[in-house]
Amino acid sequence: MIDLLKVDSLDEAVEKLYNECISGNFSVAVEEVSLSDSYNRILAEDIISNIDVPEFDRSVVDGYAVVAKDTEGANDTIPTILNVVGESLMGKTQDIEIKNGECVYVPTGAMIPKGATACIMIENTENITSNRIAVYESVAEGKYIIKAGDDIKKGELALKKGHIIKASDMGFLSSIAVNIIKVYKKLNITIISTGDELIDENDKLSFGKIRDVNTNLLIGLSNKYNLNVVNKYLLKDDEKLLEDTMKRAMFNSDIVIVSGGSSKGKKDTSSTVINNISSSHVLTHGIAIKPGKPTITAYDKNTKTILVGLPGHPVASAVLFKLVVICVIYKLMNVNEYEYTCDGIMTENIPASPGRMTIQLVTIDNDYNVTPIYGRSGLIHTLSIADGFIKLETNQEGINKGSKVKVYYL
Amino acid sequence: MIDLLKVDSLDEAVEKLYNECISGNFSVAVEEVSLSDSYNRILAEDIISNIDVPEFDRSVVDGYAVVAKDTEGANDTIPTILNVVGESLMGKTQDIEIKNGECVYVPTGAMIPKGATACIMIENTENITSNRIAVYESVAEGKYIIKAGDDIKKGELALKKGHIIKASDMGFLSSIAVNIIKVYKKLNITIISTGDELIDENDKLSFGKIRDVNTNLLIGLSNKYNLNVVNKYLLKDDEKLLEDTMKRAMFNSDIVIVSGGSSKGKKDTSSTVINNISSSHVLTHGIAIKPGKPTITAYDKNTKTILVGLPGHPVASAVLFKLVVICVIYKLMNVNEYEYTCDGIMTENIPASPGRMTIQLVTIDNDYNVTPIYGRSGLIHTLSIADGFIKLETNQEGINKGSKVKVYYL
Numbered sequence: 001m002i003d004l005l006k007v008d009s010l011d012e013a014v015e016k017l018y019n020e021c022i023s024g025n026f027s028v029a030v031e032e033v034s035l036s037d038s039y040n041r042i043l044a045e046d047i048i049s050n051i052d053v054p055e056f057d058r059s060v061v062d063g064y065a066v067v068a069k070d071t072e073g074a075n076d077t078i079p080t081i082l083n084v085v086g087e088s089l090m091g092k093t094q095d096i097e098i099k100n101g102e103c104v105y106v107p108t109g110a111m112i113p114k115g116a117t118a119c120i121m122i123e124n125t126e127n128i129t130s131n132r133i134a135v136y137e138s139v140a141e142g143k144y145i146i147k148a149g150d151d152i153k154k155g156e157l158a159l160k161k162g163h164i165i166k167a168s169d170m171g172f173l174s175s176i177a178v179n180i181i182k183v184y185k186k187l188n189i190t191i192i193s194t195g196d197e198l199i200d201e202n203d204k205l206s207f208g209k210i211r212d213v214n215t216n217l218l219i220g221l222s223n224k225y226n227l228n229v230v231n232k233y234l235l236k237d238d239e240k241l242l243e244d245t246m247k248r249a250m251f252n253s254d255i256v257i258v259s260g261g262s263s264k265g266k267k268d269t270s271s272t273v274i275n276n277i278s279s280s281h282v283l284t285h286g287i288a289i290k291p292g293k294p295t296i297t298a299y300d301k302n303t304k305t306i307l308v309g310l311p312g313h314p315v316a317s318a319v320l321f322k323l324v325v326i327c328v329i330y331k332l333m334n335v336n337e338y339e340y341t342c343d344g345i346m347t348e349n350i351p352a353s354p355g356r357m358t359i360q361l362v363t364i365d366n367d368y369n370v371t372p373i374y375g376r377s378g379l380i381h382t383l384s385i386a387d388g389f390i391k392l393e394t395n396q397e398g399i400n401k402g403s404k405v406k407v408y409y410l
Numbered sequence: 411m412i413d414l415l416k417v418d419s420l421d422e423a424v425e426k427l428y429n430e431c432i433s434g435n436f437s438v439a440v441e442e443v444s445l446s447d448s449y450n451r452i453l454a455e456d457i458i459s460n461i462d463v464p465e466f467d468r469s470v471v472d473g474y475a476v477v478a479k480d481t482e483g484a485n486d487t488i489p490t491i492l493n494v495v496g497e498s499l500m501g502k503t504q505d506i507e508i509k510n511g512e513c514v515y516v517p518t519g520a521m522i523p524k525g526a527t528a529c530i531m532i533e534n535t536e537n538i539t540s541n542r543i544a545v546y547e548s549v550a551e552g553k554y555i556i557k558a559g560d561d562i563k564k565g566e567l568a569l570k571k572g573h574i575i576k577a578s579d580m581g582f583l584s585s586i587a588v589n590i591i592k593v594y595k596k597l598n599i600t601i602i603s604t605g606d607e608l609i610d611e612n613d614k615l616s617f618g619k620i621r622d623v624n625t626n627l628l629i630g631l632s633n634k635y636n637l638n639v640v641n642k643y644l645l646k647d648d649e650k651l652l653e654d655t656m657k658r659a660m661f662n663s664d665i666v667i668v669s670g671g672s673s674k675g676k677k678d679t680s681s682t683v684i685n686n687i688s689s690s691h692v693l694t695h696g697i698a699i700k701p702g703k704p705t706i707t708a709y710d711k712n713t714k715t716i717l718v719g720l721p722g723h724p725v726a727s728a729v730l731f732k733l734v735v736i737c738v739i740y741k742l743m744n745v746n747e748y749e750y751t752c753d754g755i756m757t758e759n760i761p762a763s764p765g766r767m768t769i770q771l772v773t774i775d776n777d778y779n780v781t782p783i784y785g786r787s788g789l790i791h792t793l794s795i796a797d798g799f800i801k802l803e804t805n806q807e808g809i810n811k812g813s814k815v816k817v818y819y820l
Binding site for chain 2: 034035036039040053054090091092109146150151152165166167168169170171172173174175176177179195196197201202205210211212213214215216217218219220221223224229232314318341342343366367368379380381382383384386410
């Protein structure tokens with residue numbers, strides 16, 4: 001028997017589901033991919049640099065490697081004269097060691113010879129003879145040199161487990177000679193929408209029918225958050241049909257989502273089915289959040305499947321998908337950085353709903369003015385226009401105009 | 411003969427390449443995809459709604475549809491009594507017309523019957539008999555009703571050509587019964603890195619050699635910006651080899667990028683080759699930007715290929731890839747929204763470089779404090795750490811601490 005009156009806070013709901021996944025041995029498989037195929041994948045290992053980058057002291061200018069002290073006092077009118085004793089070639093080792101009064105030509109990126117402590121830009125020199133230059137610049141030690149290990153040192157942590165690979169990370173990992181990395185396999189998800197009133201993309205609209213919105217909305221979010229959509233179903237309201245479909249889905253999915261409309265009795269159907277087919281039975285039946293209350297979670301340890309019932313209301317289903325489903329699986333994969341937020345200033349007062357968390361869609365402009373969008377229930381267009389949402393915590397009073405708020409992105 | 415001294419401003423470089431693409435009939439092919447496969451694709455058509463959403467007046471609460479006037483003066487102690495003359499079912503048409511003193515039960519989302527001008531929440535009513543209710547709330551006309559077309563009206567522009575499809579757009583387009591959309595085919599790109607000093611992921615590092623960074627960096631950015639990488643090459647510095655490789659690439663690529671190191675004579679090799687193999691010859695040879703000056707652009711109208719030589723410096727190559735290549739092709743596809751920026755406040759003075767645009771990598775924190783990262787030339791790690799970059803325009807003086815700046819993302 002499920003207690004229909006006891007709702008969880010969002011944090012409680014996330015914690016219950018997460019703990020059940022842990023104790024029920026939910027695990028995310030790991031695969032190796034080559035670095036060039038790793039864009040946007042989630043790192044499943046800490047990456048430690050095996051080398052210093054750069055590996056050797058390098059020049060950052062086209063010019064001459066010198067002993068810094070030799071240039072003391074040199075300026076536009078009183079140059080220092082140095083002997084050119086060699087040339088450092090790109091990609092070649094350099095065995096020359098320079099002494100006081102000597103210098104070596106170095107192009108950008110080339111190795112600094114032993115004995116040299118700084119570089120001089122070629123613009124600030126002049127050839128006197130083929131092997132003597134005048135230096136019109138005084139440089140301090142280290143000037144225009146990148147020291148070995150300046151970028152990253154051998155043994156240093158390059159990227160952390162759970163990091164989502166960006167383009168610049170792909171360049172960075174190349175530089176430390178990493179070319180195969182372990183990433184989490186994309187989790188498989190099945191998305192089910194239920195409702196006698198819903199019709200799918202192949203049906204003709206008829207008066208009184210509503211096109212199913214949640215399936216494509218949740219497919220899009222699944223793509224965004226690196227999930228692999230294995231199947232989608234649009235079902236009539238039928239307990240047996242829902243149970244059969246979910247049971248089948250549990251064999252090839254890590255996550256099964258059912259989002260229901262608001263027709264009478266529907267919420268009970270989802271929760272009854274989810275309760276029947278999960279080893280944990282229903283963990284959370286209702287979350288103290290507005291919109292999004294009719295959210296149900298469970299876990300089945302036999303098939304290792306997360307089961308979540310989301311509200312039919314598109315805005316609520318999208319927000320709860322992120323705040324519950326993505327939050328839990330990203331926690332399981334050590335991902336912290338996906339929660340992009342942006343601070344801004346409220347342009348209006350926002351009322352709170354006592355005893356529950358309130359989610360308010362907002363826009364945010366270039367000057368960080370945050371304005372609520374009062375889309376009425378079920379208006380999916382408002383979600384398309386919104387930049388993100390703000391959260392009013394359970395016991396928070398309303399937000400006053402002019403207050404600082406954190407905007408979350410979907 | 412290429413004039414090596416004449417550099418273009420960034421805007422001039424973009425305009426020249428864009429105009430050459432237009433006059434040389436560069437076009438981006440269009441394909442149809444089903445909405446469920448459209449995440450992150452670029453829309454190649456304006457989408458106009460063919461229907462009103464919602465199609466009919468709907469209730470946003472579980473309750474009763476009423477004539478608003480009937481509830482005038484009703485409150486907690488003095489209810490209005492109404493006759494329940496029917497029930498509106500989800501997904502069904504509703505033929506009843508209500509008159510004064512009458513109401514109809516409506517669940518959330520169900521059709522509002524004719525004659526009704528507002529809804530009452532069920533919480534604010536009480537059953538007196540099986541077909542009479544007491545109403546303890548006074549409502550204004552329109553209360554708790556979404557009118558037909560409130561979300562979007564038939565004939566209204568839903569999404570514009572060039573829009574990048576988000577998850578919420580997939581839901582939104584579902585709601586207006588769109589299920590196949592025209593998107594731009596992903597452009598094919600070949601990425602070439604050149605440099606005797608560079609070694610690829612399969613080579614053992616040896617002293618003096620540097621691992622190629624730009625290939626994976628540019629592959630990552632290509633993934634991010636919806637390009638299809640057809641080939642990648644790491645070439646030694648050899649004019650003939652580069653020319654042959656580029657010529658072959660032009661047959662299956664829309665864009666061919668060559669990024670070169672800084673070894674002597676290299677820039678001339680790239681520009682000579684690009685000049686030889688393009689119908690436009692070199693359009694821009696050098697851009698007044700720091701870092702990123704050695705950037706070369708051309709277009710070949712015979713193979714309809716954009717040819718760009720990027721600097722070897724990873725930060726410069728990434729920034730110029732975005733500011734030139736992505737800028738031009740997104741302009742060709744009418745994409746405006748990719749240029750995410752964020753305003754912030756400088757925490758330090760930033761010097762400008764007279765006569766050229768300066769690009770400075772920065773971090774930005776939650777309080778919008780923007781701090782420069784003075785990575786030295788070629789330190790790819792700094793790009794991985796940076797949140798974005800700021801631009802100092804050609805004739806702009808330095809930026810003072812405390813000034814407002816716009817941060818661009820890579």
